[in-house]
């Protein structure tokens with residue numbers, strides 16, 4: 001089995017990945033205007049400030065939209081199908097693309113409450129934020 005693609009980790013995104021490894025979903029918040037840029041930025045996307053502070057998010061959100069993949073887009077995902085690929089809207093506002101795990105895909109619906117879970121990628125130190133139904 002070939003290896004999963006590992007997300008590139010830069011100085012800008014490093015606190016996000018370090019948080020995931022600890023089991024925390026980390027978000028930036030602009031100290032000047034309160035905006036929560038996502039994915040991580042070097043500057044606020046709203047006001048341009050470089051004063052972005054990292055905070056642990058609640059890990060709670062709702063399914064904004066989703067699709068079910070019955071065919072693996074790559075052989076490494078073969079044993080994960082059918083898999084739910086979703087956009088989750090966090091209670092703090094940002095939306096992120098993720099997977100909904102440990103569920104019957106046919107019972108997933110827009111608006112369902114979810115909470116963060118963390119899934120280590122085999123043969124790497126990378127932990128991916130994923131979500132499960134609550």
Ligand SMILES: [Zn+2]
Pocket residue numbers: 030031032033034035044045046047048049
């Ligand atoms: Zn700002």
